[in-house]
Amino acid sequence: MKDKKILTRIKELRDSIDKPVKLMEVCGTHTVAIFKQGIRDVIPKEISLLSGPGCPVCVTAIKDVDVAVAIAKMNGNILCTFGDMMRVPGSKQSFFQAQAEGANIRIVYSPMDALKLALNNKDNKIIFFATGFETTSPSIAGTLYEAEKAGAENFYIYSTHKLVPPALKALLDSGEVRIDGLILPGHVCTIAGCTPYEFLASDYGVPSVITGFEGEDILQGIMMLLEQIAANKPSTEIQYVRAVTKEGNKKALSILNEYFEPCDANWRGIGVIPQSGLRLKKKYSRWDAAKQFAIDVPEAREPKACQCGLVLRGIKIPTDCPLFGRTCTPERPVGACMVSSEGSCAAYYKYGKFALGFTK
Amino acid sequence: MDRILLGHGSGGTMMHQLIKEHFAPRFEMKSLNDSAVVEGINHGKIALTTDSYVVSPIFFPGGDIGELSVYGTVNDLSMVGAMPLYITVGFILEEGFPIDDLKKILASMAAAAEKAHVKIVAGDTKVVNKGKGDGIFINTAGIGVIEKETDISPSRIKPGDKVIVSGPIGNHGISIIGERNGLTFEPPILSDTAPLNMLVRDMLNATGKIHVMRDPTRGGLATTLKEFATDSGYCIVIEEDLIPVPPGVRGACQLLGLDPLYVANEGILVAISSPDVVDSLIKVMRKNPLGKETKLIGEVQEEPSGMVLLKTSIGGTRIVEMLSGDQLPRIC
Numbered sequence: 052m053k054d055k056k057i058l059t060r061i062k063e064l065r066d067s068i069d070k071p072v073k074l075m076e077v078c079g080t081h082t083v084a085i086f087k088q089g090i091r092d093v094i095p096k097e098i099s100l101l102s103g104p105g106c107p108v109c110v111t112a113i114k115d116v117d118v119a120v121a122i123a124k125m126n127g128n129i130l131c132t133f134g135d136m137m138r139v140p141g142s143k144q145s146f147f148q149a150q151a152e153g154a155n156i157r158i159v160y161s162p163m164d165a166l167k168l169a170l171n172n173k174d175n176k177i178i179f180f181a182t183g184f185e186t187t188s189p190s191i192a193g194t195l196y197e198a199e200k201a202g203a204e205n206f207y208i209y210s211t212h213k214l215v216p217p218a219l220k221a222l223l224d225s226g227e228v229r230i231d232g233l234i235l236p237g238h239v240c241t242i243a244g245c246t247p248y249e250f251l252a253s254d255y256g257v258p259s260v261i262t263g264f265e266g267e268d269i270l271q272g273i274m275m276l277l278e279q280i281a282a283n284k285p286s287t288e289i290q291y292v293r294a295v296t297k298e299g300n301k302k303a304l305s306i307l308n309e310y311f312e313p314c315d316a317n318w319r320g321i322g323v324i325p326q327s328g329l330r331l332k333k334k335y336s337r338w339d340a341a342k343q344f345a346i347d348v349p350e351a352r353e354p355k356a357c358q359c360g361l362v363l364r365g366i367k368i369p370t371d372c373p374l375f376g377r378t379c380t381p382e383r384p385v386g387a388c389m390v391s392s393e394g395s396c397a398a399y400y401k402y403g404k405f406a407l408g409f410t411k
Numbered sequence: 412m413d414r415i416l417l418g419h420g421s422g423g424t425m426m427h428q429l430i431k432e433h434f435a436p437r438f439e440m441k442s443l444n445d446s447a448v449v450e451g452i453n454h455g456k457i458a459l460t461t462d463s464y465v466v467s468p469i470f471f472p473g474g475d476i477g478e479l480s481v482y483g484t485v486n487d488l489s490m491v492g493a494m495p496l497y498i499t500v501g502f503i504l505e506e507g508f509p510i511d512d513l514k515k516i517l518a519s520m521a522a523a524a525e526k527a528h529v530k531i532v533a534g535d536t537k538v539v540n541k542g543k544g545d546g547i548f549i550n551t552a553g554i555g556v557i558e559k560e561t562d563i564s565p566s567r568i569k570p571g572d573k574v575i576v577s578g579p580i581g582n583h584g585i586s587i588i589g590e591r592n593g594l595t596f597e598p599p600i601l602s603d604t605a606p607l608n609m610l611v612r613d614m615l616n617a618t619g620k621i622h623v624m625r626d627p628t629r630g631g632l633a634t635t636l637k638e639f640a641t642d643s644g645y646c647i648v649i650e651e652d653l654i655p656v657p658p659g660v661r662g663a664c665q666l667l668g669l670d671p672l673y674v675a676n677e678g679i680l681v682a683i684s685s686p687d688v689v690d691s692l693i694k695v696m697r698k699n700p701l702g703k704e705t706k707l708i709g710e711v712q713e714e715p716s717g718m719v720l721l722k723t724s725i726g727g728t729r730i731v732e733m734l735s736g737d738q739l740p741r742i743c
Binding site: 054086087088089090091092093160161164266267270380381382392401402403 | 668725726728
């Protein structure tokens with residue numbers, strides 16, 4: 052079996068490196084996959100895996116949830132969202148709670164479903180809550196293109212889109228946590244390609260491998276990182292070659308760039324990161340819910356004692372948080388990392404072996 | 412007349428006409444009394460169950476709400492080792508519901524009852540105002556008989572027991588999610604809706620050492636196993652590589668961010684039996700068309716109590732928990 056060979060090589064490499072190795076998986080999908088495949092059970096214990104800021108639901112600012120709730124409560128408005136967002140707590144309410152109070156909020160699987168709803172309900176205003184990284188944002192741009200063609204006057208988006216590379220840059224600039232290597236998100240890179248991540252190795256000297264999501268992919272990604280660390284030759288490599296190219300998906304990027312431009316963005320638990328978000332360009336502001344609905348909500352505060360920010364920055368692991376598994380559970384989440392199925396805390400809670408008395 | 416009107420639930424002539432024209436002939440009801448009088452229940456134990464069906468969409472690839480409402484109740488009875496005999500049915504129809512759709516659903520229920528060898532013997536119809544229902548809701552209740560020596564219950568689960576599943580998982584849930592969201596799969600993913608009573612009969616005839624059975628509907632295989640683990644106080648260990656997940660279901664789950672272990676099924680069962688009979692039991696099950704893909708997927712251990720563990724393909728282990736609510740689609 053191929054994974055046996057990879058594991059043997061990982062052990063060899065591990066023995067040739069004279070310090071413990073700290074790797075960070077940036078993407079929430081990886082965090083979940085690592086648990087689901089039981090990767091920690093099979094790799095040497097000197098290799099630790101940290102979860103990073105790569106769950107778009109978790110990093111959506113509380114204020115954005117509050118604004119969206121306020122928009123959803125306006126008469127005649129229908130807020131459409133991906134299902135993951137429904138339970139994320141705002142200052143006062145999550146989408147689910149607002150929905151129970153009568154706000155018109157619907158779960159969709161694709162932004163095109165929201166556009167369809169707009170075309171079939173001309174008397175309502177349909178607002179799509181656009182969350183996600185580079186994997187999702189081009190499909191929103193594509194939907195705007197279709198909305199324009201169909202003349203959907205009643206369709207809006209509320210963009211909380213985020214970009215991965217600026218967040219990684221901020222993380223490394225902060226120097227808060229030592230990272231020996233980065234497991235980069237395969238899905239995001241199918242769109243963005245490898246180029247935007249090359250600075251990680253060239254400017255910061257951090258080995259980086261764009262990795263797929265099967266068990267064998269992840270093991271191979273870890274092996275490639277260890278090869279770089281052992282040889283002391285950092286570079287940005289692609290393990291997930293069956294889906295990722297150096298340039299990415301040019302068509303998706305061009306439609307994205309037609310509608311959106313980078314802007315400073317507030318990441319829940321982290322704060323404002325320069326040029327890390329996407330907003331609609333000025334010429335498309337008629338689609339922009341943030342501009343079209345004059346909503347003013349008070350500044351939001353993170354719940355007390357919630358350590359999501361430190362978890363998202365890799366400084367703490369979920370079990371370090373005093374709320375974890377006690378006052379904060381998937382049924383009654385306090386922080387966003389416990390809400391999303393791909394949040395670090397939810398993954399640790401659901402798949403971790405804490406119930407068995409293990410701590411890591 | 413092509414749509415249900417409020418008058419159809421009035422108790423007056425319109426309702427009688429609806430019953431006489433559509434319901435009674437379909438289900439071969441001899442009398443239109445409110446209660447059915449049945450024969451043939453002279454056993455020591457009888458099983459009773461009731462279940463309501465609110466599935467949306469009402470027609471989906473591989474089935475519809477009608478046959479689902481018959482098979483669901485047949486299966487609930489079968490899972491305690493009962494042979495289902497009679498079913499009652501209650502309809503809640505929304506004003507404006509197309510009579511053609513009702514006819515299709517009734518035909519499908521009649522066919523399902525015939526296939527499952529049960530009789531639909533009593534019924535009720537109510538009509539609610541437009542906007543107060545979602546087209547059609549169906550409640551069925553059923554009665555079945557249990558042989559004296561049959562004892563199916565999680566309390567009989569013991570360490571060393573083997574866990575088997577009668578077929579591939581995830582087909583029903585994915586067919587519904589697909590239909591609901593306008594996704595089509597190639598080849599199509601069809602609901603596995605089926606009556607399990609004949610398969611159960613074969614199993615019970617083969618051995619008395621089946622300790623527990625359940626059909627993993629809402630919440631999927633993971634939830635059913637977790638229920639077994641909690642109720643018995645033992646640990647259930649399953650192996651990822653042994654669990655039959657059809658490629659189409661696996662692909663759709665990846666696309667939608669779902670875990671096939673939690674996706675609903677309507678035509679398979681999970682059983683836990685003594686280790687000494689498991690091979691012969693699997694052989695018997697594979698001879699039945701509904702059990703031809705029966706697989707051994709794991710076993711029961713003493714510790715850790717109340718947990719379900721899954722051994723992954725690469726040799727790791729993870730905990731399998733219940734979901735807190737519905738599985739929600741992921742966003743990236």
